[in-house]
Amino acid sequence: RPKITVPKLQAMREAGEKIAMLTCYDASFASLLDRSGVDVLLIGDSLGNVVQGQTTTLPVTLADIAYHTACVARAQPRALIAADLPFGTYGTPADAFASSVEVMRAGAQMIKLEGGEWLAETVRFLVERSVPVCAHIGLTPQSVHAFGGFKVQGRTEEGASRLLRDARAMQDAGAQAVLLEAVPPAVAAAVTKAVAVPTIGIGAGVDCSGQVLVLHDMLGIFPGKPARFVKDFMAGAPSVGAAVEAYVKAVKDGSFPGLEHVF
Ligand code: KIV
Ligand code: NA
Numbered sequence: 001r002p003k004i005t006v007p008k009l010q011a012m013r014e015a016g017e018k019i020a021m022l023t024c025y026d027a028s029f030a031s032l033l034d035r036s037g038v039d040v041l042l043i044g045d046s047l048g049n050v051v052q053g054q055t056t057t058l059p060v061t062l063a064d065i066a067y068h069t070a071c072v073a074r075a076q077p078r079a080l081i082a083a084d085l086p087f088g089t090y091g092t093p094a095d096a097f098a099s100s101v102e103v104m105r106a107g108a109q110m111i112k113l114e115g116g117e118w119l120a121e122t123v124r125f126l127v128e129r130s131v132p133v134c135a136h137i138g139l140t141p142q143s144v145h146a147f148g149g150f151k152v153q154g155r156t157e158e159g160a161s162r163l164l165r166d167a168r169a170m171q172d173a174g175a176q177a178v179l180l181e182a183v184p185p186a187v188a189a190a191v192t193k194a195v196a197v198p199t200i201g202i203g204a205g206v207d208c209s210g211q212v213l214v215l216h217d218m219l220g221i222f223p224g225k226p227a228r229f230v231k232d233f234m235a236g237a238p239s240v241g242a243a244v245e246a247y248v249k250a251v252k253d254g255s256f257p258g259l260e261h262v263f
Contacts, residue, residue, distance in 0.1 A: 001078055003080075004040065004079055004080040006080065006110055006132045008080075009040070009176065009210075010176065010197065012039070012209070012210075013196075013197070013198040013209040017252070018209065018210050018252050018254065019198055019200060019210025020039050020040075020210060020247065020251040021038065021039060021040035021041075021200055021210055021212035022038050022041065022042070022212065022213060022214075022215050022218065023042045023043070023044040023212070023213070023215045024038075024041040024072050024215060025050075025051055025068040025071065026072065027071050027072065028075075030072040030073075030075035030079075031077070032244065033077070033079065033244055034078055034079050036241050036244035036245045036248060037245060037248040038244065038247075038248060039079055039210070040080045040081075040082055040210075040212075041077055041079045041080070043068045043069045043072055043081070043103075044112075044214065045060040045084040045087070045141075046141075048060040049214075049222075050214060050216040052064075056141065057086070057087060057141050057142055058087045058144070060084075060086040061086060062086055062099055062103070065084060066083075066106040069081065069083045069103050069106040069107050069108050070106040070107055073106065080110060081107055081108050081109045081110070082108060082109065082110040082112055082134060083103040083106070083108035083112070084111070084112050085099050085103070085113045087142040090113050090119075090122060092122070096113065096125065096126055097125060097129055097131065099111075100126055101131075109132065110132040110133070110134055110176070110177070111132070111133060111134070112133075112134040112136055112179065113134075113135065113136065114136045114142045114143065115135065115137070116135070116162070116163075116165070117166050117169040119135070119170070119173075120169045120170070123135060123173035124173040126174075127173065127175070127176075128174070133170075133176060134175065134177040134200070135170035135175040135177070135179065136178075137178060137179070137181075138163060138180045138182055138204065139151065139153050139181040139182035139183070152182045152203075153182060153183055154184060154187040160184075160187045160190070163180075164187075164191055164194055167195050167199075168194060168195060171196065171197050175197065176198075177198045178191065178197060179200045179201075179202070180199055180200070180201050182202070182204070182227075183203070183263070184205075184262070185205025185206070186205075187204075188201055188204035188208055189207035189208075192208055192209060200212050201257070202229060203227065203229030203261070203262065205262045206254055206256075206257055206258075210251065211251045211256065211257065213229075213230065213247070217232075218232065218233050218234075218244075218247055219232070219234045219243060220232035220233075228260075228261060228262075229263075230261075231247075231250075231261060233247045233250075
């Protein structure tokens with residue numbers, strides 16, 4: 001199968017083919033996820049939680065992301081490799097560019113950062129310099145202390161219109177994808193309608209152009225109570241590969257997420 005590229009994600013959105021994305025932090029899982037049909041491997045700063053045992057993503061460094069990106073890239077997946085810019089590494093356009101260069105040198109083909117309208121100048125700066133950008137809006141975990149906890153976003157009318165503004169601003173700045181975390185499904189559907197680029201949801205309902213989950217969550221191996229939007233695909237599956245294939249199939253046919261996974 002051909003390599004997944006940034007333009008291919010756009011083509012998938014236009015063709016109505018759902019994008020299946022999972023987080024991935026090492027070469028063995030990169031091979032397995034790739035064989036199982038995952039379209040995008042995200043080196044998420046969730047590695048702070050699931051690999052390092054931190055309670056937030058804030059301690060994750062650029063070197064951590066670059067290390068895990070290099071591990072994933074060595075598997076030479078057909079899937080697109082996307083990597084998070086960690087907290088504090090994109091405070092200015094110049095910082096954002098230097099950070100992006102570091103993770104792209106490690107093998108990332110797209111970067112993801114958290115923020116809306118206020119980040120437009122930075123996103124434009126990156127895109128002009130050939131850094132493909134996915135803009136993460138809604139519940140942005142790097143803002144946990146600013147929010148006062150991990151809280152669903154866009155629940156009020158004002159919050160919903162802010163999300164629409166953020167998504168449009170990111171698209172207008174050149175972002176090639178928008179990721180929506182923990183927002184009501186109707187708001188995610190409205191955002192998806194309002195922009196032309198692919199939207200990837202996590203806890204955002206089925207009407208996005210694609211879905212993402214944290215690998216350790218969808219395999220049921222992260223300790224503690226999972227978030228509402230998580231489904232354990234390992235439950236009843238004969239192998240890890242089969243669980244990932246079931247996830248990809250459920251994303252592609254629109255059976256995941258169900259109503260029990262939304263806010
Ligand atoms: O870090 C991460 O895993 C993420 C996804 C949850 C979208 O940003
Ligand atoms: Na992240």
